[in-house]
Amino acid sequence: MRYLPLTDADRRAMLAKIGAKSIDDLFADVPEAARDGHFALPRHAGEMEVERRLSELARLNIAAGDSAFFCGAGAYRHHIPASVDHLVQRSEFLTSYTPYQPEIAQGTLQVLFEFQTQVASLTAMEVANASMYDGSTAAAEAVLMAHRITGRNRAVLSGSLHPHYAETIRTMAGLAGEIVSAPVRLGEAEDLAPLLDEDTSCVVVQNPDVFGFLRDLKSIAEAAHAQGALLVAVVTEAVSLGLVEPPGAMGADIVAGEGQSLGNALNFGGPYVGLFATREKYLRQMPGRLAGQTVDVEGRRGFVLTLSAREQHIRREKATSNICTNSGLCALAFSIHLALLGELGLRRLARINHARAVQLAERLTAIKGVDLATPAFFNEFTVKLPKPAIEVADALANRNIIAGVRASRLYPHEPGLTHHLIVAATETNNAGEIEAYARELEKVLAC
Numbered sequence: 001m002r003y004l005p006l007t008d009a010d011r012r013a014m015l016a017k018i019g020a021k022s023i024d025d026l027f028a029d030v031p032e033a034a035r036d037g038h039f040a041l042p043r044h045a046g047e048m049e050v051e052r053r054l055s056e057l058a059r060l061n062i063a064a065g066d067s068a069f070f071c072g073a074g075a076y077r078h079h080i081p082a083s084v085d086h087l088v089q090r091s092e093f094l095t096s097y098t099p100y101q102p103e104i105a106q107g108t109l110q111v112l113f114e115f116q117t118q119v120a121s122l123t124a125m126e127v128a129n130a131s132m133y134d135g136s137t138a139a140a141e142a143v144l145m146a147h148r149i150t151g152r153n154r155a156v157l158s159g160s161l162h163p164h165y166a167e168t169i170r171t172m173a174g175l176a177g178e179i180v181s182a183p184v185r186l187g188e189a190e191d192l193a194p195l196l197d198e199d200t201s202c203v204v205v206q207n208p209d210v211f212g213f214l215r216d217l218k219s220i221a222e223a224a225h226a227q228g229a230l231l232v233a234v235v236t237e238a239v240s241l242g243l244v245e246p247p248g249a250m251g252a253d254i255v256a257g258e259g260q261s262l263g264n265a266l267n268f269g270g271p272y273v274g275l276f277a278t279r280e281k282y283l284r285q286m287p288g289r290l291a292g293q294t295v296d297v298e299g300r301r302g303f304v305l306t307l308s309a310r311e312q313h314i315r316r317e318k319a320t321s322n323i324c325t326n327s328g329l330c331a332l333a334f335s336i337h338l339a340l341l342g343e344l345g346l347r348r349l350a351r352i353n354h355a356r357a358v359q360l361a362e363r364l365t366a367i368k369g370v371d372l373a374t375p376a377f378f379n380e381f382t383v384k385l386p387k388p389a390i391e392v393a394d395a396l397a398n399r400n401i402i403a404g405v406r407a408s409r410l411y412p413h414e415p416g417l418t419h420h421l422i423v424a425a426t427e428t429n430n431a432g433e434i435e436a437y438a439r440e441l442e443k444v445l446a447c
Helices: 008-018 023-027 047-058 082-088 102-123 135-150 163-176 218-226 238-242 280-285 328-365 389-397 431-446
Strands: 154-157 178-181 200-206 230-235 254-258 274-278 290-295 301-307 380-384 420-424
Touching: 008 023, 082 328, 102 238, 102 254, 102 274, 102 290, 102 301, 102 328, 135 154, 135 163, 135 200, 135 230, 135 254, 135 274, 135 280, 154 163, 163 178, 163 200, 200 218, 218 230, 230 238, 238 328, 274 280, 328 380, 328 420, 328 431, 389 420, 389 431
Parallel strands: 154 178, 154 200, 200 230, 230 254
Antiparallel strands: 254 274, 290 301, 380 420
């Protein structure tokens, strides 16, 4: 028996609502040849044959660990101690459904409590939640939170906010209000004050920004507060907080970040771990979950979910988020790695990152025609090349050097960025790789 929940009239009404004439219009972007259902797929094969074919396909990839790797732009390659993987894979943590295992609930909650403490300390904020899915969704939740706090529905986005974060904000918060994006500014602190008005709930600024440029957030925080708006600070490189002044110290009201740099490998884009922190006065508007410390009837220390304002726990109209859980295992990896480093270790790691980036920038800009476009940076910067960046990056990839992220890949509609390359250097890049990068770049530009 077929189950057809929609009538023809239902379908016509839905198509009319979205402005489509027929269902076929919904597949207009799919090539005609791919719609007939006939594909030249190989016939079945044995296990060994399949493994051999998959291995051949895998060898077409260039792994980060098998090359000189200088990519960043929101996802960073760092060394993860073997002890992190060893601990997160223990059966006390890695189970089919960890948060609801009663025999280890106290251990899980204690880890989340410690994670929150670490994030609050890193960001110089008063409270942090038990993590979110990733940095981009955390940024979108921050905008929705600002709407709730201020009673306004207009958000202003910096032009140097990572475009993937900006798109996520538009997707998740676009229906809840107006999203205004400032023009792209490379290597300079844009003046966002003229875009703020009495309807603005928040301004979203990234530091370091997508091009690696470091900025002082104090002036934009003052401008936002003068209009009754909040400052949402975005951080995509958690290691930078070991050296750069934290957002909370510069006047941020909400901090949304990506914690992948600590404890979590690149993993082809995920899973990652979103960081979220705010001022204590905004605690009850914070999305996600909050683990707290208490004592039981016998005076023993215990941990509980202090706040969990999500749809399963309270009335839907009062829920602050539809985030149902947190990136628990990724948050654990973050917390273990940070605990192993300690405060002094994190600061030393941050200094090494900055020193490697400075070394690379000095070596690259010594090449004729290569100019530094971001005068102040942490471990990531942008260079302007005398040739289109796509040509240079492809040529260097053929020489086993992953040179960075083309700015035009992130901003395909910005013609002025076709020659710009976003380059990151971390503790994983040694002097030999830096020298090889510069030497091969010089050869490519000379061709």
